[in-house]
Amino acid sequence: MTSLHEHAPAGQQPPADRPVALQPLPAGVRRTVLPSGLRIVTEHVAGVRSAAIGVWIGVGSAHESPALHGGSHFLEHVLFKGTDTRSALDISVQLDEVGAEVNAFTAKEYTCFHARVLDTDVPLAIDVLGDMLTSSSITDEDVEAEREVILDEIAMHDDDPDDVVHNLFAEQAWGDTPYGRPIAGTETSIAALTAEQVREFWRAHYTAPGIVVSAAGNVDHDEVVRLVAAAFDRRGFLDRTADPVAAPLLHAPARPAVQDVRAGTIVAERGFEQVNVVLGRRGLARGDERRFAMGILTTGLGGGTSSRLFQEVRERRGLAYSVYAFTTQHVGAGLVGVGVGVLPSKVDATLDVVRRELETVAERGLDADEVRRGAGQLRAGLVMGLEDTASRMHRLGKAEIVGDRLLDVDAVIARIDAVTPEDVAALAAEVLRGPEVLAVVRPG
Known part of the structure; x- marks a missing residue:
């Protein structure tokens, strides 16, 4: 279900939300910013009959306090467990029926949910992703069930020598800072996370101004904008008017000096x-x-x-x-x-x-x-x-x-x-x- 990727210097506090300075785009790439601040970026690729869609959230393990270590990755798992209108099985069945390739990953600076489908199934993929991100149930039972899955995943990575040595390398270089901690958390931090903490993390960080939807392939930009606006228009998710905001820790007024390492x-x-x-x-x-x-x-x-x-x-x-x-x-x-x-x-x-x-x-x-x-x-x-x-x-x-x-x-x-x-x-x-x-x- 998930893969881990690739925080900020110790003691650095997230700056207040502020508008993103939108960068110019290459030819062939189009961007729309909805009134809610949600951004949609697409690129039409000629000669293909498929499309890839990603929903990017500007929060990752970099933005976790020590008490929430592993929370971004935990939430990524739980959002596949069902919504107001779809059970976890419904999500799987609907996507399997069209041969969709669906997954997600957590990084230090962002989280991404993505799907690759035939061009005719783009509406379904966007609707399911929008449903998951805006209307997930996140029940206590789902959190407890997924806790065991995540602990198994941590154990699996602990059996991979490449994962182990790179986690150790980051730990030695950056110590007990967001950069130095493993993205998935530890057995101790995952065991301590509560369902309410996971829900609160979702409510605090999964908001329209901090989300980007990207799509590439046989897609029409205006149609993708229409589909995204409909798919994310649940639970009042798009009701507030806002500018797209910078992800905490990622967009300081001046880029921070590179952090020293511990020899x-x-x-x-x-x-x-x-x-x-x-x-x-x-x-x-x-x-x-x-x-x-x-x-x-x-x-x-x-x-x-x-x-x-x-x-x-x-x-x-x-x-x-x-x-x-x-x-x-x-x-x-x-x-x-x-x-x-x-x-x-x-x-x-x-x-x-x-x-x-x-x-x-x-x-x-x-x-x-x-x-x-x-x-x-x-x-x-x-x-x-x-x-x-x-x-x-x-x-x-x-x-x-x-x-x-x-x-x-x-x-x-x-x-x-x-x-x-x-x-x-x-x-x-x-x-x-x-x-x-x-x-x-x-x-x-």
Whole structure:
């Protein structure tokens, strides 16, 4: 039913709601803002007979107090349990009858409910999503039943070495702050949440001014606007006139400086055969114009079979099957790191190689050929990803809900192509020499 994605610096308080500054849109993308403040953004894709629809809510685990840790993800689950007019089975049956692909995910900065359907079934998908978000029952019984499901999900993630090591990495980097806590919550926090807390979280945050509906595929914008206005016109959800508002913590008047990380090593033991390691440093915050250089830097480090780390760790030394570099960007924080899974006997040798390559790139950057290959991978990933309607829908909705400017594809490619080896070298010198954060999950 759900997947987890990717809070704000400790002590930072949510700013008061204020109108969103609507960004200009690329050609082919249309936006309508209803009087209630709910935003609708669409993109017609020629030559397809399907459509992807997403409902984005500007609240995620970043906006939870410690007492509500895991509340966003809990609510995401419960909204599938039934409404005033549809039971949970009704929702499943109606969507299964048309072959819809329906799911949801919670991130640190937003929550999204999404569906992919044939173009003829767009009205049904929008109606069901609108019904769920505005008119869910959220009974005590549903909350208790779903509590057990979420605890099972947490246990499932605790059996996944990649999930465990990345959660540990965030915990070491950011500590007991919204950034450092796992999105799903913990066994303790989920056990403590009450049905009334879940209902109150829903009433407080699922409001029209903080919601975006995005759609891509064989859709007509005006028709989608009409369908959304009808589907969300329940329980007086659209009655109040308002401007679209900024999600708390996401749209400070000036973007916050990127949060520092806590250097150090964190270790956990699990019943795995391999040792899973993530080694990294402070990265860039969301919206930093150097993100294109960061994409090329991480690609050159560990983004393909020609990358530095793949060649050194796997091809030349046979230390590991999988090694990769990554970057994580939030509004007030970012990380850049390397992940690898190795046999216990090879951990020290692998870390030596990784540290040496990071230091080399910090000193010298990437050469022109590596920058060119990295740019080529980013261009191809962007363009091929946008051949899928779901990817287009996600791109529209995510940019709108977090307030980023949505660039057209040619503009993004131009920014990728404008990155020089000198840009990458300057960024590498800055981010790859910061305090080291190391997370290790070893057999135990």
